Amino acid sequence: MIQSEKMSALGNLVAGIAHEMNNPVGFISASLKQAKPSFIDIIEHLKLYQESFTPNQKIINHTNEIDLSYCIEDFFKMLDSMIVACDRIISISNSLRTFSRSDRDYKQPFNLHEGIDITILILKHRLKANDKRPAITVFKKYGDLPQVECFPGQINQVFMNILANAIDALDASNTERIFAEITANPNRITITTLAAERQVKIIIDDNGVGMSEEVKQHIFDHLFTTKGVNQGTGLGLAIAKQIICDNHNGQIDCLSIPREGTKFVITLPISA
Numbered sequence: 001m002i003q004s005e006k007m008s009a010l011g012n013l014v015a016g017i018a019h020e021m022n023n024p025v026g027f028i029s030a031s032l033k034q035a036k037p038s039f040i041d042i043i044e045h046l047k048l049y050q051e052s053f054t055p056n057q058k059i060i061n062h063t064n065e066i067d068l069s070y071c072i073e074d075f076f077k078m079l080d081s082m083i084v085a086c087d088r089i090i091s092i093s094n095s096l097r098t099f100s101r102s103d104r105d106y107k108q109p110f111n112l113h114e115g116i117d118i119t120i121l122i123l124k125h126r127l128k129a130n131d132k133r134p135a136i137t138v139f140k141k142y143g144d145l146p147q148v149e150c151f152p153g154q155i156n157q158v159f160m161n162i163l164a165n166a167i168d169a170l171d172a173s174n175t176e177r178i179f180a181e182i183t184a185n186p187n188r189i190t191i192t193t194l195a196a197e198r199q200v201k202i203i204i205d206d207n208g209v210g211m212s213e214e215v216k217q218h219i220f221d222h223l224f225t226t227k228g229v230n231q232g233t234g235l236g237l238a239i240a241k242q243i244i245c246d247n248h249n250g251q252i253d254c255l256s257i258p259r260e261g262t263k264f265v266i267t268l269p270i271s272a
C-alpha cells in the first residue's frame with residue numbers, strides 16, 4: 001500500500017510538472033515559429049526603404065554602429081537555436097509524461113532504454129557536481145534490446161529505486177575522502193543491457209561503499225534500511241523485488257563487495 005502511494009506521489013508530481021510546463025513552452029514555441037516569417041517581412045520592408053531612399057549620415061553611422069548585416073544574420077541564427085532548444089524542452093516534457101504515465105491493467109511493449117534514460121534525467125540534479133564531489137558519471141553500455149512486455153511505470157520505479165540507492169552508496173563512499181581523492185578514483189555508475197534468448201538483463205553497477213554479507217541478506221526485506229531516519233524507509237528494494245519477481249516473473253540479484261561496489265542484475269522475460 002505504502003509503496004504504491006510513494007510511487008503515485010512521485011508520478012503525480014512529475015506528471016504535474018510536465019503538464020504545467022506544456023502551456024508556456026507551447027506558447028514560446030508557437031511564437032518563435034511565427035517570429036521568423038514576421039522578421040523576414042520586416043527585413044523585406046527595410047529593403048524597400050533602402051532601395052527607395054538615399055540614407056543620410058545619421059542612418060549610415062547607425063548602420064555601421066550596429067553592424068546591420070551581422071545583426072540580421074545573427075538574429076536568424078538566434079531564432080533557430082531558440083526553436084531547437086524549445087523542441088528539446090518539449091521532448092523532455094513528453095518523456096516525463098511517459099515516465100509517470102499510469103500503467104494499464106495489462107502489460108505492453110516497452111523500450112527499456114527509454115525508461116532508463118528518463119530515470120537518469122529525473123535524477124540529474126543528484127548526479128551533477130557539488131562542493132563535496134565532482135559529477136557522478138553514468139556509463140551506458142546498451143545492447144540491442146527488443147521491446148519488453150511489461151508495466152512501464154513499475155519498471156521505471158525499479159530503475160529509480162536502484163539508481164537512487166547507487167547514488168546514496170557513492171555519496172557514502174565520499175564521506176571520508178577529499179575532493180582530490182574522489183577525482184582520482186571517481187564515482188561512477190555503469191548500466192549494461194543485453195538480450196539473451198527469451199530474456200533481457202539490465203545490470204546496474206556502482207563503485208560506492210558496497211555492503212557486508214549481513215546487510216546483503218536483508219536488503220530485499222520490507223522496511224530494512226541502514227540509512228538515517230530521514231534518508232531511507234527501507235522500501236525501495238522490497239518494492240523492486242515485488243515488481244520484478246511477482247509482477248513480471250523476473251529475477252533480481254545483488255553482488256556486492258564492501259568498499260568496492262555493488263551490482264544489481266535484473267532479468268526480465270521478453271514476453272509476458
Ligand SMILES: Nc1ncnc2c1ncn2[C@@H]1O[C@H](COP(=O)(O)OP(=O)(O)OP(=O)(O)O)[C@@H](O)[C@H]1O
Nearest residue numbers: 165166169210219225226232233234235236237262
Ligand atoms: N547500491 C548499494 N550500495 C550499497 N548498499 C545498498 C545499495 N543498494 C541498497 N543498499 C542497502 O540496502 C538497504 C535497503 O535499500 P532500500 O532501497 O530497500 O531502502 P533504503 O534505500 O534504505 O530506503 P528507501 O529506498 O525506502 O528510501 C539500504 O539501506 C542499503 O543499506
Ligand SMILES: [Mg+2]
Nearest residue numbers: 161165236237
Ligand atoms: Mg532505496
